[in-house]
Structures are given as structure tokens and as C-alpha cells.
Amino acid sequence: MNKPVANESDVLIIGGGLHGSSSAFHIARRGASVTVLEADYVGRHASGVNAGGVRTLGRPLPEIPLALMSREIWHNIVDTIGDDCGFVASGQLKIAETEAELDECRERVALLEAHGFTHEKIIDRETLLELEPALTPHVTGGIWVERDGYALPFRTTTAFRLAAERHGAVFHEGTPVTRIEQKGERWFAHTPSGVFSAAKLVVTAGAWAGELSQQVGEPVPVYPEGLMLMVTHRAAPFCRATLGATGRPLSFKQFDNGTVVIGGKLIGIADLPGRHGEVDFARLVKSANTVVDLFPHLHNLGINRAWAGVEAFTDDSLPVISASRRASNLTYSFGYCGSGFQLGPACGKLVSELVLDGVASLPLDAFAIDRFKDVAAA
Ligand SMILES: Cc1cc2nc3c(=O)[nH]c(=O)nc-3n(C[C@H](O)[C@H](O)[C@H](O)COP(=O)(O)OP(=O)(O)OC[C@H]3O[C@@H](n4cnc5c(N)ncnc54)[C@H](O)[C@@H]3O)c2cc1C
Incomplete structure (x- = not known):
């Protein structure tokens, strides 16, 4: 028997790390309804336990514009989300x-x-x-x-979550998504607590994201x-x-x-x-x-x-920040290779642009999901 659809929204985000929370904030502040599904609790994984380095230093070339954009948000973090996140410009x-x-x-x-x-x-x-x-x-x-500097990781992720909630985003913790599917134009996410549905889906599931992209026929060597x-x-x-x-x-x-x-x-x-x-x-x-x-x-x-x-x-030490090449209204943001805390504020904004405008304000070609297609096919 099909489980009833528990929740409908404009955008469904899978993963409540910093990237899911920042994406939720930037999408919700533009007026879309957002639901975030988190398997454990918000900030439980990399986003809550990292070293808090806010570092543009040493970035691979394609990441530098994103890191510089993020750095400006870090310097205005109180005005942006109402919390200083423990940011110190050391x-x-x-x-x-x-x-x-x-x-x-x-x-x-x-x-x-x-x-x-x-x-x-x-x-x-x-x-x-x-x-x-x-x-x-x-x-x-x-x-x-x-x-550059540093900030407090769990506090930062929580602050983005709270800012997203003030714009109406709803977070469900303890809600692992076991299966995603698109029927017609709508996305459905199956969880032990029921089925969630939305027009648009964002995958910010960190180290587990490959399991979800695989379900869409888009394997990634993550x-x-x-x-x-x-x-x-x-x-x-x-x-x-x-x-x-x-x-x-x-x-x-x-x-x-x-x-x-x-x-x-x-x-x-x-x-x-x-x-x-x-x-x-x-x-x-x-x-x-x-x-x-x-x-x-x-x-x-x-x-x-x-x-x-x-x-x-x-494999190439760069994240995937990309619209799906196989399905409509599906956006990925994961694979941050040990440096995604600094990028969280800007990448959430870029993801919101991909989701709501279809195009981001910075070039994201280096982060396209289909750059791995030969490896994935092999
Ligand atoms: C020890 C350590 C030190 C680091 N130091 C730094 C640093 O100094 N500076 C820096 O910039 N970066 C650093 N990083 C990297 C940074 O923490 C990560 O790149 C960033 O937090 C990734 O965020 P995320 O939201 O993509 O992933 P995560 O924080 O891992 O969030 C993904 C979330 O998705 C959830 N999820 C997964 N699958 C599902 C599913 N099927 N259904 C529902 N939910 C799901 C998970 O439970 C998780 O909460 C460090 C990382 C670690 C581990």
C-alpha cells in the first residue's frame, strides 16, 4: 500500500548539514516553501564537527570565486543570518x-x-x-x-537552520530518505515517517549523496x-x-x-x-x-x-554543485573534500539561484555532475 504524502512544499532538501541549511535559508528567504529532511540531527556530521576554518588560502583555482564570495558573506554574517557564528577574522x-x-x-x-x-x-x-x-x-x-579566519561549526549550522526557519522552512530530524523518485514533474522522497513531495529536489546529503544520485542513474565517484x-x-x-x-x-x-x-x-x-x-x-x-x-x-x-x-x-577534489543532467528540477551540492565549511554561506546562495532561476551568478562548469561520466560508466 502506498504511504500517504505527509508534506508538500515547493522545494525539498535532503541533508541538514551546513549546505542543506544554507540552501534552505537562501531559498526560503526568496519566498519558496522549503522542507529539509535530515537522517540524524542538523549539524550531526561534517558540518557540526569540523575545524571551523574560514579559509580562501590554498583553494583550487575553480573554487576561488566561490570562496571569495563566501568570505564576504562571512564578514557580514550577523546582518545576513542574525548570528556572528563565532567568526573571528584571525x-x-x-x-x-x-x-x-x-x-x-x-x-x-x-x-x-x-x-x-x-x-x-x-x-x-x-x-x-x-x-x-x-x-x-x-x-x-x-x-x-x-x-580569512575561523568560526564555530555547530553554532554556524544551527544559525543557518534557525534563519531558514524564520523564513518558514521546516526541518524534520530523524528522517532518513531511503528512496527518491520523480513522477511526472513532481519529486517524492520516501522515509520511515512517510512520503514527502515537492516540485524541486535538492540533494545536500554529504558523504551519502552518491547513494541518492545513483538512484537517478547518475553515479558519482564520491x-x-x-x-x-x-x-x-x-x-x-x-x-x-x-x-x-x-x-x-x-x-x-x-x-x-x-x-x-x-x-x-x-x-x-x-x-x-x-x-x-x-x-x-x-x-x-x-x-x-x-x-x-x-x-x-x-x-x-x-x-x-x-x-x-x-x-x-x-576524485578531482572538487565538489558537485550542479543541476542534474538526467532529471528535471533536481540540484546537487555535495562532495566538499574537507573544505566545505568556508563555502557553505555562498554555495547555499548559488544553489538557491540554480533552483529558483535556473542559472547561478558565478560559473559552476567545473562542478558539473557529468564531468565524471567516463569514470561512472566504467
Ligand atoms: C574533521 C573535519 C574538519 C574539517 N575542517 C574544515 C575546515 O576547517 N574548513 C572547511 O571549510 N571545511 C572543513 N571540513 C569540511 C566541512 O565540514 C564539510 O565540507 C561540510 O561541512 C560539508 O557539509 P555538507 O552539508 O555537504 O555535509 P554534512 O555536514 O555531512 O551534511 C550532510 C547531511 O545529510 C544527511 N543525510 C545523508 N543522507 C541522508 C538521507 N538519505 N536522508 C536524510 N539525510 C541524509 C546527513 O545525516 C548529514 O547530516 C572539515 C570536515 C571534517 C569532517
Whole structure:
């Protein structure tokens, strides 16, 4: 027997991470009715447990316009959604530890400038040590982006959800979508709580999005990784900027309360069916050693907590932000490869444009879902 249709709206969004919540906000503020279906709870996965890096630094070229657009929203986040999301414009630094690494940084900045992007600046050793005097003296310089920073992930995702709700969006938590289908022009999403229906469907299901695109006959090589983070006990203030390294994985920031969050795309274990990530402590040790190399005075600082979140990766390290090529009124936004927190505010807006206007205000060709068609066919 067919289950009754529990809910009808203009737009149905599957996935209540930052991208689903931001898309819901930007769509609802333009007057469309929006329903968001979330399997667990809003912000449970990558969007609520990430490192909070608001980083334009180091982006692949096609992502830079999106990251710069997002950065402007971050700087106006209170006016946009009524919450500061804990955003701090700390600046972001990429540290070089050898002359060869500094040359790599110079090449990167020259490449960006050749494309007209001037937000990443080369700095020499003296400037680096002026910015961060506690750094080990063996550093050689790096790249500095003054308007980057960090924010609080769970608070940000919740703030987008609340802002969307103020515009009438309805969120259903504990509502996993098991099947999607299009009948005529309408979309139907089947869940244990009933069937939801809408004219337009948006898939923002993170690491699980591939299961849904597959149902539409649009397989995408998206795979999960369990990214790890650790947070230390409190230390006296010693570092203002958010830091990364050139030659080894690192993302590092000290919060106002003195704790230090350490990450940098550290791969742990992803359990997709179990819907959780697990920490691999041996790999965390390597990262802790990098931090002590750069800040020797932290040698005895204890780790308070470590965790892992499930994130979606693609073969070319770029997300899918795209209208479906196989079905009408279906839009995808997933596969953010460990860098989607910063992009959340802008990508929600771009998705709203794709959904409501049929075209986005920035070029999205690099993120088209059919760029994988040869891989998917194989
Ligand atoms: C440890 C870690 C550190 C990171 N650090 C940074 C950083 O510093 N800066 C940065 O920019 N990015 C960072 N990221 C990446 C960033 O967190 C993600 O790219 C971003 O949060 C992805 O958001 P999302 O909404 O696409 O996915 P998610 O947050 O994973 O949301 C997807 C949601 O969809 C739901 N869902 C899935 N399938 C279904 C279904 N069938 N039915 C209903 N609901 C479903 C899930 O339950 C989930 O809540 C980090 C990620 C991790 C894990």
C-alpha cells in the first residue's frame, strides 16, 4: 500500500548539514516553501564537527570565486543570518619551513596573480615571525591571507537552520530518505515517517549523496573519509592566526579560551553505514609532532579530546554543485573534500539561484555532475 504524502512544499532538501541549511535559508528567504529532511540531527556530521576554518588560502583555482564570495558573506554574517557564528577574522597563514617550500609558495602566488587573484600574499621570515613570534625560528616565510579566519561549526549550522526557519522552512530530524523518485514533474522522497513531495529536489546529503544520485542513474565517484581533529587543554595565548604548513598536513588554531584545535585533513576511519567516524590514534601522533616541531613550547600540552567526522571526497577534489543532467528540477551540492565549511554561506546562495532561476551568478562548469561520466560508466 502506498504511504500517504505527509508534506508538500515547493522545494525539498535532503541533508541538514551546513549546505542543506544554507540552501534552505537562501531559498526560503526568496519566498519558496522549503522542507529539509535530515537522517540524524542538523549539524550531526561534517558540518557540526569540523575545524571551523574560514579559509580562501590554498583553494583550487575553480573554487576561488566561490570562496571569495563566501568570505564576504562571512564578514557580514550577523546582518545576513542574525548570528556572528563565532567568526573571528584571525587571518590564515601557510608556513614554509625550507627555501624550497618558500619557492613553492611564490609559484602559487604568481599563478594566482596570473589569474587576477591577489588575496594570497607572500611574506618573508621576519614578517612571519612578527605575526607569530612563538613560531620556531627555522621557518622561512609563507603565504598570508588577512581576511580569512575561523568560526564555530555547530553554532554556524544551527544559525543557518534557525534563519531558514524564520523564513518558514521546516526541518524534520530523524528522517532518513531511503528512496527518491520523480513522477511526472513532481519529486517524492520516501522515509520511515512517510512520503514527502515537492516540485524541486535538492540533494545536500554529504558523504551519502552518491547513494541518492545513483538512484537517478547518475553515479558519482564520491567516497567517504573519516577526518580527525584533536583539541588540547588550555594554554596561555601564543598564536593569533589560523595556521597551515606547506610541506606537511596541518591546520591549527588557538581559541580565545586557550584551547588549540589541531587537524589538517588527517585521515581516520569512516563508517558510512554506521554513520560515524573513528579516530586512528597512531596518525594523530604524527600531527601532534608537527605542532611541537613548529611550537616547541607546547611539548607538554595535553590533548583533551579527539574525534572524527565523515566527509565526502571526489576524485578531482572538487565538489558537485550542479543541476542534474538526467532529471528535471533536481540540484546537487555535495562532495566538499574537507573544505566545505568556508563555502557553505555562498554555495547555499548559488544553489538557491540554480533552483529558483535556473542559472547561478558565478560559473559552476567545473562542478558539473557529468564531468565524471567516463569514470561512472566504467
Ligand atoms: C574533521 C573535519 C574538519 C574539517 N575542517 C574544515 C575546515 O576547517 N574548513 C572547511 O571549510 N571545511 C572543513 N571540513 C569540511 C566541512 O565540514 C564539510 O565540507 C561540510 O561541512 C560539508 O557539509 P555538507 O552539508 O555537504 O555535509 P554534512 O555536514 O555531512 O551534511 C550532510 C547531511 O545529510 C544527511 N543525510 C545523508 N543522507 C541522508 C538521507 N538519505 N536522508 C536524510 N539525510 C541524509 C546527513 O545525516 C548529514 O547530516 C572539515 C570536515 C571534517 C569532517
